[in-house]
Structure formats: structure tokens, C-alpha cells
Amino acid sequence: MQIKHLTYQFPKQTTPFFNDLSFNLAVPSVNFLIGTNGAGKTTLADLLTGLRSPSTPVTLPKSTLYLSQRLPMLTSIKVQDVAELILGVEYGRTKLTLAQVKSLVDPATYAVIEPLWNQVYGQLSGGQQRLVQLLLFLQCQRELIVLDEPTAEIDRQNVNRLCTVLREHPDRTYLIITHDYRDLTQFKDYQVLWLDQRRVTTFSPVEFAKASQPFIRDFKQH
Numbered sequence: 001m002q003i004k005h006l007t008y009q010f011p012k013q014t015t016p017f018f019n020d021l022s023f024n025l026a027v028p029s030v031n032f033l034i035g036t037n038g039a040g041k042t043t044l045a046d047l048l049t050g051l052r053s054p055s056t057p058v059t060l061p062k063s064t065l066y067l068s069q070r071l072p073m074l075t076s077i078k079v080q081d082v083a084e085l086i087l088g089v090e091y092g093r094t095k096l097t098l099a100q101v102k103s104l105v106d107p108a109t110y111a112v113i114e115p116l117w118n119q120v121y122g123q124l125s126g127g128q129q130r131l132v133q134l135l136l137f138l139q140c141q142r143e144l145i146v147l148d149e150p151t152a153e154i155d156r157q158n159v160n161r162l163c164t165v166l167r168e169h170p171d172r173t174y175l176i177i178t179h180d181y182r183d184l185t186q187f188k189d190y191q192v193l194w195l196d197q198r199r200v201t202t203f204s205p206v207e208f209a210k211a212s213q214p215f216i217r218d219f220k221q222h
């Protein structure tokens, strides 16, 4: 998937933040987007998913799923209502039983949802809320699936579950923003996109293992 000549200027700014940025997303594959705080990763994700509009016309993926860092959700409803909201819309159903959910989602997702089914969503921990939303939304297929720091609040056992779900769909194209090298080691094959100085450099796993730029060296040491 080629992103060509992407230019974006924040409102009220006099110069573009991204100027004629071009890069390739590996398709289908996991693309990890890395870079220092403030490099522009979230801004780039916002642009690819239509949350922000590029300053000049660019061809972008037609359908995207964007799980940004802070996911809004009604907190007084139960986990089963959250499942109905997300899966019900996707599958065109207004009511979903736990048994029906079992038939719609993958086993790793069911293992997380089942024990929480009757709990009030707002009473889950921050990490549990994030995990429930991520796993339910990952049951939906789109041309590009963008995850902004999906593992940030999640314990490593649940990260394993999350990555199991991601690996179960090798036909998908993911763009995953991360500051955690351990996320890369969950996958055999992937592409790394390093956003630095408003430019993207891409690496295969072998190239990334050899790369020795200070940011990448520190990233790999985590």
C-alpha cells in the first residue's frame, strides 16, 4: 500500500508538519510505527484513518479501523452491552447472547470476554477496559487496521492473547504504534517504519536487527 506525497499542516500553523511524505505499508502484514515522543506517529495515524484531512489530495485506504489511545465508551453499561454495541453493529444484530458471541469471536477473545460478561464496564480496570474493546473491535475486518499503542496498559499475559488474535489474521494489514520492542518479538515477519525528522524509513526484521541508530539501539534495549 503506497502512501504518496502526504502533506499536512496543523490549523493556525504557518508551515506543514508533514511535507510530501511518501512510504510503503507492507500488505498484508504487521507494520510497526516507531519514533520518539512528538515525532508525529499519532498525527500520521489520524491522517491515514481520516480523522485529520491532508492538506493536498492523497489516495488513502478506503476502509479503516482505528483504535486510538483513548477509546470513549459508556461506562455504566455491562461488558455484554459493549459486545452488543461492537459486534451487533458489525453483524447486524440487536441482541447477542454469550453463546452467540462464542460462535462469532476467536477463542482467545472469548476467553477474556466470558468471565467479564456480566460485569459493569466502568468497574473494570483501565487495562481490562482497553483489552475488551481492542479484542472486540479486532473481530472486524477493514483494509487497514491502525492500533495506537495497543499494549501500553496491558499485562504481558494479555498482550500474548492480543497478539494471538492479531496473528490469527495473516490476511490483514496492521499499522501498530508502539514504544515496546517486545511487541515486535511476538511476530516472525513484519515491517518497521521509523518516523524521524518527519520522514519514514522502513526496515525488514533483519535490517532492523542490524540497525544501530541511537534511537533504534535504545528501543531494542527497552
Ligand SMILES: Nc1ncnc2c1ncn2[C@@H]1O[C@H](COP(=O)(O)OP(=O)(O)OP(=O)(O)O)[C@@H](O)[C@H]1O
Pocket: 010, 011, 013, 017, 035, 036, 037, 038, 039, 040, 041, 042, 043, 044
Ligand atoms: N493542533 C496542533 N497544532 C500544532 N502542533 C500540534 C497540534 N497537535 C499536535 N501537535 C504537535 O505535533 C507533534 C506530533 O504529535 P503526535 O501526537 O503525533 O506525536 P507522537 O509521535 O504520537 O508522540 P507520542 O509518542 O508521545 O504519542 C507534537 O510535537 C505535537 O505537539
